Amino acid sequence: MSLPQPADLVVHGGTVVNAGGSGPATVVVTGGRIVAVQDPTLPLPPHERAIDATGKLVIPGGVDPHCHIGQRLGAYTQLDDYAGASIAALWGGTTTVVDFAIPEPGQSPLDAVQERRDLATVSRCDTALHGCVISWDDTTAKQIAAMADGGVRTIKMFTTYKDVVMAGPDTVLEVLRTLHAQGGIAYVHAEADHVIEDAQGLAAAAHRADAGHHALTRPELAEAAAVAQVLATAEHVGAPVYFVHQTTAEAVDLVRAARRRGVRAYTETCPHYLALDESTYAGEHPERFVCCPPLRAAESVAALRARAVVGDVDTLGSDHCCYSTPQKSEHRDDVRVMPNGLPGVETRLPVAFTRLVAEDGMPVERFVAMFATNPARLNGLTSKGMVGVGADADIVVLDPVARRTAAAADLHMQSDYTPYEGHQLTGWAETVISGGRVVLDADGFHDPGPIGTALQAAPIPGHLLT
Numbered sequence: 001m002s003l004p005q006p007a008d009l010v011v012h013g014g015t016v017v018n019a020g021g022s023g024p025a026t027v028v029v030t031g032g033r034i035v036a037v038q039d040p041t042l043p044l045p046p047h048e049r050a051i052d053a054t055g056k057l058v059i060p061g062g063v064d065p066h067c068h069i070g071q072r073l074g075a076y077t078q079l080d081d082y083a084g085a086s087i088a089a090l091w092g093g094t095t096t097v098v099d100f101a102i103p104e105p106g107q108s109p110l111d112a113v114q115e116r117r118d119l120a121t122v123s124r125c126d127t128a129l130h131g132c133v134i135s136w137d138d139t140t141a142k143q144i145a146a147m148a149d150g151g152v153r154t155i156k157m158f159t160t161y162k163d164v165v166m167a168g169p170d171t172v173l174e175v176l177r178t179l180h181a182q183g184g185i186a187y188v189h190a191e192a193d194h195v196i197e198d199a200q201g202l203a204a205a206a207h208r209a210d211a212g213h214h215a216l217t218r219p220e221l222a223e224a225a226a227v228a229q230v231l232a233t234a235e236h237v238g239a240p241v242y243f244v245h246q247t248t249a250e251a252v253d254l255v256r257a258a259r260r261r262g263v264r265a266y267t268e269t270c271p272h273y274l275a276l277d278e279s280t281y282a283g284e285h286p287e288r289f290v291c292c293p294p295l296r297a298a299e300s301v302a303a304l305r306a307r308a309v310v311g312d313v314d315t316l317g318s319d320h321c322c323y324s325t326p327q328k329s330e331h332r333d334d335v336r337v338m339p340n341g342l343p344g345v346e347t348r349l350p351v352a353f354t355r356l357v358a359e360d361g362m363p364v365e366r367f368v369a370m371f372a373t374n375p376a377r378l379n380g381l382t383s384k385g386m387v388g389v390g391a392d393a394d395i396v397v398l399d400p401v402a403r404r405t406a407a408a409a410d411l412h413m414q415s416d417y418t419p420y421e422g423h424q425l426t427g428w429a430e431t432v433i434s435g436g437r438v439v440l441d442a443d444g445f446h447d448p449g450p451i452g453t454a455l456q457a458a459p460i461p462g463h464l465l466t
Contacts, residue, residue: 006046007035008436011395014053016387018060019369027058029393032436037389049438051431053397059368060385061095061394061434063375066244066268066317067345069099070119074164076339080322080414085345086124086452088412090439092346093429094318095125095394096384096455098375100156102132102165109133110143113152123452125434126392128379130187131155136171144178151456153184153380156244159226160193160292173233180239183459185266185378187242190226190251191218191293200336211286211332215278215294223293224250231258231265240264240460242378245319247273247293249303256312266378268315269304271351272342272419277301280419287332288325288417292340305355308370309362315378316352316370320345322415343415347406349398351420353427357400364400380457397431404428412445 009029016025016037028036028045036045044050067089070081080088082099089097099120101112109131120127131147133140133155144155155175157167167175176186200217203209208216227243231254234241246252246267258265272291277298280289289295296304307313321341331338344351349371356362356370376385383392406420432440437448 006048008047009049009051009433009438010044010047011051011053011058011397012040012044014056014058014397016058017364017368018386018388019365019373022365027387027395029433029436032393034387034389034391034393037387051397051438055399056397056430057364057400058387059396059398060372060387061396061432062093062349063096063098063372063379063381063384064089064094064318064320064345064348065098065315065375065379066270067097067099067320068341069097069320071100071102072104073339074337076323076327078322079324082120082123082127083450084414085320085322087445087447088346090125090432090434091412091429091445093349093396093398093432094345095432095434096128096381097125097345098128098130098379100130100132102156103134108139108143110146113147113150117454120452120454122450124439124448124450126453126455128381128455128457132165133157133171133175134165134167136174140174141178144175145182148182148184153179153182153457153460154187155179155184156187156189158189159230160189160191160196162193162197166193169229169233172230173237176234176239176241177237180237185240185242185460187244188230189244190223190230192222192225195219195222195225209334209336211290211335211338212281214281214286214290214335215296217335218292218294220248220250220296220300223248224254227251227254231255231263234265235261235263242266242268244268244317245270245273245293246313247296247304248300249307252304252307252312266314267312268317269308269313270317270319271344271348271355273301274305274308274355275351275423276419285325287328287338289342289419290328290335290338290340291319291342305360308356309360311366313370315375316348317375318344318348322413324416342419343413344419346411346413347418347420349429350406350425350427354425358426378460380460381455382458393433393436395433396429398427398429401426402428
């Protein structure tokens with residue numbers, strides 16, 4: 001094999017893990033791309049730098065399909081921007097983040113995409129976007145086509161938050177059908193709004209709408225009902241659909257049953273739904289754990305983890321939302337108005353690796369599929385999510401047995417807390433290579449500057465995953 005001389009970088013001695021298999025190999029990088037994955041018994045090619053990964057796992061850089069970066073939602077603005085969020089992502093072994101272009105009141109979906117793209121120019125890692133449609137009008141189809149032409153082929157819709165971002169059933173149907181024709185996939189936050197509003201009203205009447213009773217205000221039934229309705233719509237129009245942050249076994253089972261019927265339906269979950277449960281709402285700071293959907297009962301968490309381990313969950317998103325304790329505390333007495341969401345772009349890898357691989361025995365290849373490969377495929381990011389020839393040189397080296405204690409003081413997100421404070425976690429990134437640049441190693445973080453690329457999603461083919 002003829003290689004450019006010398007290579008920029010070689011990673012040797014480790015076990016390369018892809019979704020399709022693993023084994024010892026030497027990875028050769030030049031010009032920001034992987035140019036060879038070669039037999040480890042061969043001599044190292046000439047190189048500028050070598051990284052010894054002996055005893056370590058060498059996995060693709062993470063693709064986080066679910067981030068909210070510096071967004072204003074209601075009365076609250078998240079504390080980070082693309083510079084800060086991308087640095088935290090890289091510390092955590094994530095080399096590509098996918099943000100949401102959620103329109104402000106009166107803003108068009110297409111203008112929201114352009115605004116987000118402009119903000120992303122300071123990112124340290126590569127970025128992609130989901131569009132967002134709230135209501136259908138006579139311009140929406142053309143806007144969806146324009147977004148697709150501009151490389152945005154995923155569109156988020158909410159079935160809750162009425163009068164804010166909720167899309168009605170007719171809008172969901174039209175977006176599913178129209179986006180499918182553009183080679184895209186709709187991403188859906190599925191909770192039945194009427195059930196949630198009633199549950200919240202009952203909780204408020206009983207003086208139980210505070211953060212400590214958050215789990216009561218968004219019941220599991222609301223998630224299952226909305227998932228079933230959206231799946232029926234997707235099946236009717238023959239379109240693919242992706243469900244963000246699923247929290248229950250029932251919701252996952254609905255998606256898998258639809259997939260067996262031929263519906264291209266996909267499940268995402270988040271580390272906090274695998275690692276935490278509703279008992280956190282009985283603690284000193286329940287507001288820190290308010291997210292939507294809420295953390296579930298311990299038995300629901302166990303059932304969700306069991307489904308993830310056997311491959312019934314397709315992707316792992318952080319649902320990163322960076323708020324401070326003071327922001328979360330201001331209206332902790334009423335979860336209907338306080339900001340919801342948890343900081344998590346930096347801890348996605350170690351939290352999920354600990355729970356799924358180290359504790360539950362998930363094959364590491366399946367973990368890589370959830371962490372990097374499937375999110376890349378389901379977002380049309382064809383050069384991401386694999387350690388293979390021609391792929392972008394986004395690589396993470398981690399020690400599968402070394403443990404560290406999570407502490408907000410040691411993390412790099414613009415929040416004063418982490419939901420995992422004091423947790424012993426395995427799977428921290430030791431070396432991170434982003435676009436061929438070593439951005440994290442034993443000497444610390446090496447800020448590459450605002451060099452992240454705004455990625456253009458390719459058309460997303462059907463039946464991507466089994």
